[in-house]
Amino acid sequence: MAGKTLYDKLWDDHVVRTEADGTALLYIDRHLVHEVTSPQAFEGLRLAGRKVWRPATVLATPDHNVPTTDRSQGISDPVSRLQVETLDANCRAFGITEFDMRDQRQGIVHVIGPEEGATLPGMTVVCGDSHTSTHGAFGALAFGIGTSEVEHVLATQCLIQKKSKNMLVSVDGRAGEGVTAKDIVLAIIGRIGTAGGTGHAIEFGGEAIRALSMEGRMSLCNMAIEAGARAGMVAVDDKTIDYVKGRPYAPSGELWEQAVASWRELHSDADAQFDRVVHIDAADIVPQVTWGTSPEMVTGIDGRVPDPAQEDDPVRREGMKQALAYMGLTPGTPITDIRPDKVFIGSCTNSRIEDLRAAAAVVEGRKVADNIRQALVVPGSGLVKRQAEEEGLDRIFIEAGFEWREPGCSMCLAMNADRLEPGERCASTSNRNFEGRQGQGGRTHLVSPAMAALAAVEGHFADIREV
């Protein structure tokens, strides 16, 4: 019998029962909740007179709607305020732990789960948010769900699921200087496409992946969904275990020893079979910049805006034309000639301490260029913010002309006041460059934190490898 993949192991450990057609009832260990996708789920529970099955597995925080400016006056937008207050009230009513807007630990749900040790290796982790794939960095099975499923997990601690196929994306060899996890994942998406992982759970492996820090692995798995895979994951190793150790909700003492022994098994067996394997040579990856309105529309910093006329497939050609029209870009333009109006460093992809350090290292002693109207740094959580301040990163950013904000999703999706105006162009460390994502008519270029920081001080995209 062939060995098991990491995904097979995680799946098998959580199957409560399987129906004849292969549909399984899968047990959920950790449920993360935020204000946008949960109100209708709690309402559903109430209407049906149901309770939360295991409230102690649920961790909630508001992140999408919260202001990133001074919060002492609460939220001024009444619609956002009602949604955040609804989360507070639901958590109280159903006995759920919540880091509310005034809690120092509040932050983007995908940043605080790992930070608190609420995300552990071997767990099933779900959240009504597609970027839940982030938590797969810990050798966990983590994926986004819809609101009906949020309600289902609250009520039953389970989900009805069909097993996905196994896919291995192996990034072989070593990535060059200046090439980050963000560049690696953008290059993967550029290669396999935004539907390349559809129907699959992706395991990321290979030397370049093992070389990544936990922060890097989170950025990588975060964008598995952008490659069409609901779940992305990385096998457990010493880095995983070191990262988890001592976190508030991580096990300790004898339980810790027992847990670690079990986590050591969380890797694909040598003879495991994958349905699909993609190899990428890390040495070929250069810092990436997206030029279009889908994360697969990406190229290297040394590249040019592509020409739709060169594309044979008519649907793709039309998509490229629409994207370039929306982005206001001309085919053949060197990427380094593109000049952003705004710079956003933040989001669940790139708002952890390592991301902020990388960006600060680039801007230290320099100034934001004159053509940049606004440059924002939005830490992923209150604790990231505090740590950055202890390290003096806030001063570096502020002196360079960045705004230093309170934690939240912010301009990643512009549900609060942080947004692009129509036609504005942004160098963004977030994960989606869809039309209107950062504000109606806004134009997003996805990049790594160091590349965003460099664009801010240079006033145009530039090659971090030349710094």
Next chain:
Amino acid sequence: MQKLNHIEGIVVPLDRANVDTDAIIPKQFLKSIRRTGFGPNLFDEWRYLDHGEPGQDCSQRPLNPDFVLNQPRYQGGTILLARENFGCGSSREHAPWALLDYGFRVIIAPSFADIFYNNCFKNGILPVVLDEAVVDRLFDEVTANEGYRLAVDLEAQTITTPSGEVISFEVDDFRKHCLLNGLDDIGLTLQHVEDIRSYEQRRREQAPWLFTDLG
């Protein structure tokens, strides 16, 4: 959940690949704490010429005459014909809520994003995957024939075109059963309470650290 079996209706062709959930329902409408009322804001940024905000009276807003939903021949559509990777992006269930609220009950595409596909079934919408070549042909037929309608039969897993051509499609037995009967997943799962409890007991012995409480 509304049952679904036979749907016969106007087909609306949305000729774009990778239509994401941000496009289906832009984020400002996600602030609602309700499940209904999203229909007028379906495809808001493509459908209207101005910027939409929640709570606005959409009947007063300037329509984009080029957008397919605004063309007279497609009014009252219940079947959406789409391109590959439809519904990619965020997990927001507001996307199927908006499609349903507008009146769509069936979406046909060569492929769907996983979460969206799943969310459709939970909301009484049938997503149908057909070969790219078949979808191409349906696009040609819809655009060439005003008033083009399809008849979808979930029980038989068939789509019938106006010329009488019958196209079969695949759907999971379980999902089909739930959709045909309008069944609530939670009720079904709670029939297995004993299984869940015995799983928990077993698991607590194997992995006790998963049973310490947050707080």
